[in-house]
Amino acid sequence: MSTTSPLPEVDVAVCQVALAVGDPDGNLARGLAAAEDAARRGARIVVLPELLRSGYVFVSAQEAEDLAEPADGPTAAAFTDLARRYDLVVAVGFAELDADRSLRNSALLLDGSGIRTVYRKAHLWDGEKDVFVPGDELPEVVATPWGRLALAVCYDLGFVEWMRLIGLAGADLVCAPTNWPGPPRGEGRPMEVVHVQAAASANRMFVAACDRTGAERGVTWVGGSAVVGPDGRPFVEAPAGAGEHVLLARCRLGLAREKSTSARNGVHADRRPELYAGLLTR
Amino acid sequence: MSTTSPLPEVDVAVCQVALAVGDPDGNLARGLAAAEDAARRGARIVVLPELLRSGYVFVSAQEAEDLAEPADGPTAAAFTDLARRYDLVVAVGFAELDADRSLRNSALLLDGSGIRTVYRKAHLWDGEKDVFVPGDELPEVVATPWGRLALAVCYDLGFVEWMRLIGLAGADLVCAPTNWPGPPRGEGRPMEVVHVQAAASANRMFVAACDRTGAERGVTWVGGSAVVGPDGRPFVEAPAGAGEHVLLARCRLGLAREKSTSARNGVHADRRPELYAGLLTR
Numbered sequence: 096m097s098t099t100s101p102l103p104e105v106d107v108a109v110c111q112v113a114l115a116v117g118d119p120d121g122n123l124a125r126g127l128a129a130a131e132d133a134a135r136r137g138a139r140i141v142v143l144p145e146l147l148r149s150g151y152v153f154v155s156a157q158e159a160e161d162l163a164e165p166a167d168g169p170t171a172a173a174f175t176d177l178a179r180r181y182d183l184v185v186a187v188g189f190a191e192l193d194a195d196r197s198l199r200n201s202a203l204l205l206d207g208s209g210i211r212t213v214y215r216k217a218h219l220w221d222g223e224k225d226v227f228v229p230g231d232e233l234p235e236v237v238a239t240p241w242g243r244l245a246l247a248v249c250y251d252l253g254f255v256e257w258m259r260l261i262g263l264a265g266a267d268l269v270c271a272p273t274n275w276p277g278p279p280r281g282e283g284r285p286m287e288v289v290h291v292q293a294a295a296s297a298n299r300m301f302v303a304a305c306d307r308t309g310a311e312r313g314v315t316w317v318g319g320s321a322v323v324g325p326d327g328r329p330f331v332e333a334p335a336g337a338g339e340h341v342l343l344a345r346c347r348l349g350l351a352r353e354k355s356t357s358a359r360n361g362v363h364a365d366r367r368p369e370l371y372a373g374l375l376t377r
Numbered sequence: 378m379s380t381t382s383p384l385p386e387v388d389v390a391v392c393q394v395a396l397a398v399g400d401p402d403g404n405l406a407r408g409l410a411a412a413e414d415a416a417r418r419g420a421r422i423v424v425l426p427e428l429l430r431s432g433y434v435f436v437s438a439q440e441a442e443d444l445a446e447p448a449d450g451p452t453a454a455a456f457t458d459l460a461r462r463y464d465l466v467v468a469v470g471f472a473e474l475d476a477d478r479s480l481r482n483s484a485l486l487l488d489g490s491g492i493r494t495v496y497r498k499a500h501l502w503d504g505e506k507d508v509f510v511p512g513d514e515l516p517e518v519v520a521t522p523w524g525r526l527a528l529a530v531c532y533d534l535g536f537v538e539w540m541r542l543i544g545l546a547g548a549d550l551v552c553a554p555t556n557w558p559g560p561p562r563g564e565g566r567p568m569e570v571v572h573v574q575a576a577a578s579a580n581r582m583f584v585a586a587c588d589r590t591g592a593e594r595g596v597t598w599v600g601g602s603a604v605v606g607p608d609g610r611p612f613v614e615a616p617a618g619a620g621e622h623v624l625l626a627r628c629r630l631g632l633a634r635e636k637s638t639s640a641r642n643g644v645h646a647d648r649r650p651e652l653y654a655g656l657l658t659r
Contacts, residue, residue, distance in 0.1 A: 256537070
């Protein structure tokens with residue numbers, strides 16, 4: 096434990112569930128049941144997949160809109176109630192119909208007091224581009240009793256600039272609802288998890304990525320849920336073919352405050368921003 | 378093979394050798410022997426470790442200076458001769474005493490015609506800060522018959538901004554001499570290789586990282602040499618405890634010209650530089 100960060104340990108859960116587009120009540124119930132299972136096992140931070148209630152594989156923007164909800168809709172209401180009962184912080188993805196009637200691929204961070212922040216996915220994958228308007232704000236960093244939390248959604252994790260910015264903003268733990276489409280996993284760790292490892296290690300922060308499982312309209316999912324520590328090592332990760340799976344990892348998020356990697360090195364201190372200026376923004 | 382990039386296949390070698398600080402002749406001979414072994418086995422691009430001739434664990438800046446050489450010194454002369462005989466492109470690290478008498482942790486890219494480019498490590502590790510002046514130029518991208526090559530050195534690989542910039546500059550293959558200090562490897566892939574995987578995948582480019590082995594003044598090395606493809610998967614990687622090891626990987630570097638990851642996505646096209654502006658350069 097870092098002497099500068101006497102934050103308590105906390106069990107972080109990722110709830111890898113199977114979902115079905117067009118069954119919002121069933122999806123929400125499945126997510127709530129998995130989160131309650133995690134809470135009963137002691138988790139206090141619970142991460143659920145991207146687009147939990149709506150499902151993912153929309154046939155049209157209209158279908159997505161029909162399944163969308165405002166930030167303070169049924170997903171927020173149900174998980175806030177659960178969070179209040181179990182003293183949780185919950186991260187969950189949802190299809191947002193925002194105040195301008197734009198559709199967003201969003202995520203909520205909430206606790207028993209209600210919504211703490213809403214984040215809108217900034218990097219859209221494939222057919223999402225037909226449905227959603229990308230966000231253009233960095234996720235907020237939210238203080239909790241266990242450390243500072245931020246959200247990211249799925250494909251965002253592959254953008255090293257975005258993860259670096261979240262790290263520089265002071266996140267101890269990035270809660271990342273995902274839907275990683277993919278064929279059945281081959282040998283070794285999925286590349287999606289390798290990106291999570293590198294993002295965690297490059298910024299000495301924790302990342303909890305919650306994927307989904309099952310099939311939806313012919314699309315299958317990697318099922319690569321994992322909680323990765325600031326050294327880039329997974330504490331827990333879903334094995335191939337695990338199906339529905341609730342994974343818990345005991346984390347001391349304060350360890351993310353220690354950015355040093357040697358007496359003379361730090362992952363942020365050793366950056367050379369003067370060399371990056373004007374180049375990365377082209 | 379990408380229809381837009383009819384570049385031929387090439388065998389890329391990484392020559393993981395043991396070195397000893399203060400034995401420049403022995404170190405150079407060891408590197409040359411390993412490179413010649415690789416060439417005889419068919420390699421045409423050969424990568425050697427960081428600071429090959431000098432060794433790494435200097436007791437003082439004076440010792441480093443005594444072991445340093447100009448860019449056109451003995452390392453360049455010996456490898457240019459080898460490159461001419463075997464039609465090679467060679468990447469090799471060396472301790473550079475530059476025209477201003479600054480010490481640099483540098484790398485050469487050369488072929489039978491001589492030096493193609495010199496790159497000076499921009500991110501210095503630990504005690505290197507007492508010895509070397511960091512470089513402040515992005516590596517050049519050099520055209521070869523097999524594709525476009527760029528250099529990076531060791532700790533540079535952990536800076537996602539730097540690897541992104543090299544990718545955006547059009548490198549098909551990053552040749553990375555390294556000296557990864559570390560305790561004996563534990564379970565699984567070393568984190569250094571995970572960073573190489575993520576850098577390769579995030580930019581859809583090849584990365585050939587050549588580490589060293591053995592011990593030097595009590596410092597041991599990860600021995601994590603690997604050639605990684607644009608999907609982030611290692612073609613070859615040194616197993617734990619491999620010791621000296623010459624690894625070859627057949628690569629079609631033109632595949633790095635294909636940055637798409639779906640019909641609608643590309644690793645560079647999907648960046649949101651307007652969102653990164655002003656943030657990553659702080």
